[in-house]
Amino acid sequence: MGIILNLETATTNCSVSLAKNGELLALKEQNTPNFSHAEKLHVFISEVLHRSGLKMEQVDAIAVSKGPGSYTGLRIGVSAAKGLCFALGVPLISISTLKSMAYQVITDEIDFIIPVLDARRMEVYSAVFDTKGNQVRETKAEIIEESSFGEFAKKHKVLLAGSGADKCKPVLTHANFDFTTEVVPSAREMSLLSHQKYVENRFEDVAYFEPFYLKDFIVQGGKKT
Template sequence: MAYILNIETATKNCSVSIAKDGETLLCKEIAEQGYSHAEKLHVFISEALAALNLDFSDLDAIAVSQGPGSYTGLRIGVSAAKGLCYALNIPLIAVDTLEVLASAISVENGVVIPMIDARRMEVYSAVFSSDMLKIRDTKAEIITQESFAEITETIHFIGDGALKCQEVLPSGQFVYHPEIIYPSAKQMSALSFEKHKKSDTVDVAYFEPFYLKDFLVEKKL
């Protein structure tokens, strides 16, 4: 039996779940225009544990969404996860954010392309088969009319980044699922448990989020 705390903060969704053997027992999350992760994350963790009558000492591991996504959001989630793992002396598990998002949908055929909004017409995306195997690595890309032209199957778009594609890539081959906007810690439960069973963990001291792009600070002139 394994209790795992899952933390997902890569987007505007501040999401926490507690799972037992890969099954989500409880999830607390909120998606707001202004990032509230710093204020909400530790509160959600404490409230989730209390609701299940669990203590931090009951946790066997902590999983965190590793990115890509918001620089600030990822830093907050990873810092919290690393601090708790260090204090509790339990392993840290890193889960691909786009795989978490892709896991929110089930399709019988075609491919699934989860997209996280970067900026302007750029997205972070990857391509998954209908049985959730990653068939194209994660990358940052600018969406044009030629995007994904090499794919002949039906393409299912999910995530907040997909919203900007509808005018450029109209329906037909492209199927949009606007009900799936952000990755959630609910979908992390099965993924993190599989990694836990294989002892697929990361070094608490040296692990860094997968930003994909360098963080740039614009100076005012």
């Protein structure tokens, strides 16, 4: 039947959706500056099931945002997704965090969408998508410079969307660039993307799947011993 529970925890937005055949049934999310995923995720799961009038045993697959994003957030989401898959005996689907962001802002008014998640200093996590949602450049962690994404903006309208847009705007001054910080990763857009993978049987190995961290985890403020 294709009832899929979608979990998005890659950033500060703790987001859960339930969808049937790609159609959204229920969505619960909360975007706060402080990560609340450990406390909220399972509460939100229970709430979307209740709103939809469904039980956990009726879920056919679990989808999780695979990153890039927050190390801690991704670990929480993937751990929860794996646990549910093992408990229910259902497959695991992974969805690119940046691709689901791109799907929020697809429009005929622009030519390329570049989701940008804020990283350290002048760095962002980014990828480039066309207006059909196809990824046309690999995902990178990159420092923003005047030449960044220039090959796309030279002749085309480009939208940079996400938490990293503010740090890009003062540097990328070409007239073809536009910016929005209103886009945050959400389980809403995962509904269609996870359904597409479900019907194609594109599943992950539950035992060995790991989030796409893109960069190594760095402990802040630690002391050498």
